[in-house]
Amino acid sequence: MNSSTTEYLRGTLKTIVLTLLAEKERMYGYEITQEAKERTSGEIVLTFGSLYPVLYKLEQEGLVQTESEEVEGRLRKYYALTLTGRQAARQKLLDFTHFTQLMNRLLQTPLTLSAQV
Amino acid sequence: MTTLTPQQTHSLRQHLRQIGTQEPLLDELVDYLACQAEDLMSGGISFENALSMIRLEATSLAVRHLHQTLIREGTLPRTSSYRNPYRFAKRAKVATGIIQPIRSTLLIGAFLSIILAGWLLASQGLAIPAGLVATLLCPLLLLLFLYGIRNARIHRSTSLIRPPALREEFSLRPLNRKIG
Structure with a gap:
């Protein structure tokens, strides 16, 4: 993962986590990082240092609810979207799609120019 | 899928305590690192080597940075010494x-x-x-x-x-x- 990807990732981390959680009933921290890693063929690797602040923030905002369960002798915390969280995930995804479309339109010209040169 | 023994999980918990992980995060990070260790061990790596690799990521600096971020965002109460x-x-x-x-x-x-x-x-x-x-x-x-x-x-x-x-x-x- 290069520095540019990290830079773009910082602003979209919340959208990523919300969208991943929207696809499953509930997920735990490591599962989220693995899902992101697998879907991007290892291009995007989330660390616990970047993931947990987002998860805790989402919980504080009431978009996510948690439940702890003992798994293989250790306590595992599962995260699930609330009803508000599902709405927020949908909205975030729409906003991001719109943003990428805008970026594609905006950055098309310089790419064409560079190809001609 | 390899599963960690209670002793191996204890080693991870001990490592997290040594690098200054505070109680509200401890269980969650133990599970996170244990999953990571189990993944590495499934690929044929010994627990000792997996632990060494984990130690490179889960450093005191990384944990302190996580604490500070959570405190700054108001999601974790201040408990510094x-x-x-x-x-x-x-x-x-x-x-x-x-x-x-x-x-x-x-x-x-x-x-x-x-x-x-x-x-x-x-x-x-x-x-x-x-x-x-x-x-x-x-x-x-x-x-x-x-x-x-x-x-x-x-x-x-x-x-x-x-x-x-x-x-x-x-x-x-x-x-x-x-x-x-």
Whole structure:
């Protein structure tokens, strides 16, 4: 993962986590990082240092609810979207799609120019 | 899929404690690192090697940065040693626990000195003026002494002098300063 990807990732981390959680009933921290890693063929690797602040923030905002369960002798915390969280995930995804479309339109010209040169 | 033994999970917990992980995050990070170790071990790596690899990622700096981010965002209460309530309690105890006895001792000393001086002067034949001075000064000093005790009691219960870390709202208030 290069520095540019990290830079773009910082602003979209919340959208990523919300969208991943929207696809499953509930997920735990490591599962989220693995899902992101697998879907991007290892291009995007989330660390616990970047993931947990987002998860805790989402919980504080009431978009996510948690439940702890003992798994293989250790306590595992599962995260699930609330009803508000599902709405927020949908909205975030729409906003991001719109943003990428805008970026594609905006950055098309310089790419064409560079190809001609 | 490899599963960690309780001893191996304990090693991870110990590592997290050594690098200063605080209790609210401990269980969650133990599970996170245990999953990571199990994944690595499934790929044929020994637990010792997996632990070494995990130690490279889960450093004290990474954990401290995570704590600071959570505190800054107000999702985790402040519990650093500098803002430890016990530290403040100790300081408050020192402040009100030493100053007050010294003040009381000085006042009692002054009170006794006046009586002694009065007695000495009286033995020299100056009973009336010395007795007059002692009669005026002794109640005054006694009042000052009682006033000092009253003030000390008020200070202990006043929220202004109360250590901030002991106030309920302090631990829940997000940290505003930028770190890093």
